[in-house]
Amino acid sequence: MNLQVVYCNHHTANLGIRERLAFSRAQIPQAYSALRAAFPRAEWVVLSTCNRIEVYTAQDDSAHVPSHQDVARFFADFHQVPLAEFFDDLVERTGPDVVRHLFQVASSLDSMVLGEPQIVAQVKEAYALAQDHAAAGPLTNALFQRALKVAKRVRSETTLAEGRVSIASVAVGDFGKRIFDRFDDKTVLVIGAGEMAAETLRYLREAGANEVLVTNRTLARAEQTAAECGGRVCPFEQLDDWLCQADVIVTTTGATPPLVNRDRFRKVRQRSGRKPVFILDLGVPRDFEPSVSDLDDDVYLYCIDDLEAVCEQNRQARSGEVEKALEIIEEETEKFRSELYHRATGPIIKRLRDHHHGIVGDELTRLFARLPHLERDRAEIERSFEQLVNKLLHPPLEALRDEARDGTPHGLMNALKRLFRLHDE
Amino acid sequence: MHMLHVEIICFLASYLVAFVLELGRLFGRSSISRFVMVGFGVAGFVAHTLYLINRSQQTHLPPLLASTHDWMLVLAWVLVLFYVFLTLAQKELAVGVFALPVVLALVGIATLLNQESDVIEVSAARAHRAWAMFHTASLVFGMSAGAAGFLSGIMYLIQHRRLKGRHGEQTGLKMPSLARLAQMNRWAIMLTFLFLTLGFASGVILKVIASEQASPVRFGDPIVVGSLFVWLCLAGAFVWLLSGQASAGRQVAWLTLAGCGFLLITVVGLLLVTGTIHSRSSPGSSGLLDQRGSGPGLFACLQGGIPQWPPSCVAG
Numbered sequence: 001m002n003l004q005v006v007y008c009n010h011h012t013a014n015l016g017i018r019e020r021l022a023f024s025r026a027q028i029p030q031a032y033s034a035l036r037a038a039f040p041r042a043e044w045v046v047l048s049t050c051n052r053i054e055v056y057t058a059q060d061d062s063a064h065v066p067s068h069q070d071v072a073r074f075f076a077d078f079h080q081v082p083l084a085e086f087f088d089d090l091v092e093r094t095g096p097d098v099v100r101h102l103f104q105v106a107s108s109l110d111s112m113v114l115g116e117p118q119i120v121a122q123v124k125e126a127y128a129l130a131q132d133h134a135a136a137g138p139l140t141n142a143l144f145q146r147a148l149k150v151a152k153r154v155r156s157e158t159t160l161a162e163g164r165v166s167i168a169s170v171a172v173g174d175f176g177k178r179i180f181d182r183f184d185d186k187t188v189l190v191i192g193a194g195e196m197a198a199e200t201l202r203y204l205r206e207a208g209a210n211e212v213l214v215t216n217r218t219l220a221r222a223e224q225t226a227a228e229c230g231g232r233v234c235p236f237e238q239l240d241d242w243l244c245q246a247d248v249i250v251t252t253t254g255a256t257p258p259l260v261n262r263d264r265f266r267k268v269r270q271r272s273g274r275k276p277v278f279i280l281d282l283g284v285p286r287d288f289e290p291s292v293s294d295l296d297d298d299v300y301l302y303c304i305d306d307l308e309a310v311c312e313q314n315r316q317a318r319s320g321e322v323e324k325a326l327e328i329i330e331e332e333t334e335k336f337r338s339e340l341y342h343r344a345t346g347p348i349i350k351r352l353r354d355h356h357h358g359i360v361g362d363e364l365t366r367l368f369a370r371l372p373h374l375e376r377d378r379a380e381i382e383r384s385f386e387q388l389v390n391k392l393l394h395p396p397l398e399a400l401r402d403e404a405r406d407g408t409p410h411g412l413m414n415a416l417k418r419l420f421r422l423h424d425e
Numbered sequence: 426m427h428m429l430h431v432e433i434i435c436f437l438a439s440y441l442v443a444f445v446l447e448l449g450r451l452f453g454r455s456s457i458s459r460f461v462m463v464g465f466g467v468a469g470f471v472a473h474t475l476y477l478i479n480r481s482q483q484t485h486l487p488p489l490l491a492s493t494h495d496w497m498l499v500l501a502w503v504l505v506l507f508y509v510f511l512t513l514a515q516k517e518l519a520v521g522v523f524a525l526p527v528v529l530a531l532v533g534i535a536t537l538l539n540q541e542s543d544v545i546e547v548s549a550a551r552a553h554r555a556w557a558m559f560h561t562a563s564l565v566f567g568m569s570a571g572a573a574g575f576l577s578g579i580m581y582l583i584q585h586r587r588l589k590g591r592h593g594e595q596t597g598l599k600m601p602s603l604a605r606l607a608q609m610n611r612w613a614i615m616l617t618f619l620f621l622t623l624g625f626a627s628g629v630i631l632k633v634i635a636s637e638q639a640s641p642v643r644f645g646d647p648i649v650v651g652s653l654f655v656w657l658c659l660a661g662a663f664v665w666l667l668s669g670q671a672s673a674g675r676q677v678a679w680l681t682l683a684g685c686g687f688l689l690i691t692v693v694g695l696l697l698v699t700g701t702i703h704s705r706s707s708p709g710s711s712g713l714l715d716q717r718g719s720g721p722g723l724f725a726c727l728q729g730g731i732p733q734w735p736p737s738c739v740a741g
Contacts, residue, residue: 059718086546088675157454157455163593163594164593173592173594173595175588175593176601177602178584178587178588178594178600178602179603179604180602180603180604181602181605181608182604276603276604276674288660293589295676297585297675297676298674298675300589306591309591310591310592310593314592314593381646
């Protein structure tokens with residue numbers, strides 16, 4: 001039984017290489033066709049995400065098994081990338097290491113953001129695609145199905161996936177959703193532009209926010225941001241009006257002095273009434289004076305340091321769970337390995353038993369034909385013969401089981417076949 | 426129908442275990458611990474229900490009319506019903522951390538209250554029974570809404586403090602959003618006021634119906650005075666809410682906490698005092714709880730309402 005994975009990921013290869021070696025969804029059928037054509041007896045699963053490109057191979061026998069170089073050459077030929085440019089970035093794992101690696105990947109222990117939930121769906125999708133294209137087989141089925149179960153177990157028995165670890169997700173998930181029950185009736189005001197504001201808006205949109213107002217000192221930039229996030233441009237000169245209207249304020253200008261001081265916002269609050277307002281000050285330096293937060297009980301102001309502190313706490317909490325997750329993975333790897341090897345020895349054990357019981361059956365038939373007076377003790381005699389066979393078979397089967405703990409016992413299996421003249425079915 | 430024999434300790438212990446498990450979940454969550462916790466909560470609820478049914482069969486009265494002890498257990502039962510429902514519906518919420526201590530306190534207090542109910546010739550009181558049920562049910566619902574308001578007020582203030590303190594969401598102590606809690610607070614005040622008012626009104630009607638047999642109205646009764654005071658406070662809070670002056674969620678939370686907390690402390694405290702010391706020290710007296718062995722006459726005693734039912738009084 002041969003398991004192998006050849007991969008590159010965010011630990012081993014830079015983004016440029018990963019982009020060149022990645023398989024788009026449209027390329028997957030073609031990739032499986034090429035792999036099957038080169039190695040028709042092997043099972044394949046290709047897992048391609050923005051952080052990793054992995055090719056899993058499994059084969060029952062060891063004849064004509066694809067090697068590390070074969071898979072590397074496949075990458076080079078398929079993507080038309082010179083082998084020398086990425087060969088050192090590829091990693092190969094075989095045997096139990098493949099099982100362990102896949103379990104870690106599916107449980108998001110190998111992800112860039114520890115505990116992120118998307119990877120399980122990506123593994124599931126890769127496996128489903130392999131099944132759709134008849135590339136997966138009994139071994140990869142068992143491996144991937146177990147990986148998905150292990151990921152679920154890790155998720156339920158550890159808090160690895162709990163606590164958000166990106167600024168935007170903490171802002172919306174840890175704070176916004178604890179203030180507001182819903183966002184579809186809220187007005188979001190974006191002051192300035194930037195990647196973090198865009199990401200925060202994405203989370204707010206996912207939470208249901210519809211009404212987005214965008215304002216900026218530079219109208220062109222406001223228009224660009226509004227186009228990107230589907231918002232409405234508002235003149236910067238009327239900022240106080242938009243501040244009155246907004247329930248959620250996301251600001252990223254980093255202006256000096258701060259854009260909104262305590263007095264200015266007090267006037268805004270006098271006009272807007274005491275509705276709760278959630279302010280995400282993502283500007284460096286801050287756009288809102290910190291004392292704005294003390295104006296009244298319904299002003300919730302968070303700056304980037306506040307959000308980063310929560311992210312760090314959550315990251316540390318997740319790291320504390322890694323050991324526990326690794327223990328689960330180790331236990332599951334061992335269990336899977338043992339099951340896999342026992343599965344390999346299963347057919348030979350069955351044949352050995354059938355062979356011996358067949359001989360016993362023949363001998364008993366002959367015996368009872370010759371000595372009919374033994375018929376009345378037939379049950380007892382049959383039981384004795386069965387026990388005799390079981391006792392004779394016990395040492396070789398025990399040896400086979402012991403050997404199977406460390407891998408498929410090809411040598412012993414061949415020896416048993418030869419000794420007892422068990423022919424392949 | 427043969428019912429299982431259930432003691433208070435059965436469900437009290439179940440709720441206690443569920444509470445301990447709920448506290449344990451503040452430090453680490455797992456689906457197993459949740460399953461066990463919910464299991465104990467539901468088991469306690471079932472035992473609690475069986476106990477109330479048994480009591481009802483023994484006294485031949487609905488639990489609301491049987492005794493102060495039963496009445497208090499019905500109040501706890503309603504809270505457990507909410508707790509079980511919310512815990513099953515929202516697995517992340519730590520409702521039990523707040524609700525179960527109140528439940529445990531109510532069940533604990535119930536064990537101190539008079540369990541004996543009078544032998545009431547119900548046939549003689551049939552005309553009043555519907556009103557009495559309405560009266561006591563209104564009071565229990567009012568108290569339940571008050572208890573829910575008290576809990577949501579506490580949750581609001583904790584959530585608000587954590588948000589203002591810029592603390593991230595704690596794994597074990599997930600609570601509803603401030604908007605949801607503020608809404609719950611407003612509803613709690615309105616429902617408490619509404620049901621207590623209905624309780625008062627039905628008490629007056631009971632008094633009118635039974636006026637021929639009425640004992641003198643005891644305006645100096647501590648329960649009457651205390652309850653009337655609470656009702657007036659809630660009326661004030663209700664008017665304040667309706668007038669729109671209480672726009673800040675935190676003010677409403679404090680108001681709910683104070684109003685509903687005061688209601689619980691006053692009513693439960695007075696019942697505890699009058700339902701134990703008073704009734705035991707002067708058997709046969711005409712005090713509300715002795716006459717009836719029943720707490721629901723909380724407001725009815727103002728009008729001398731429920732006391733008109735029993736032609737005889739075993740407790741005396």
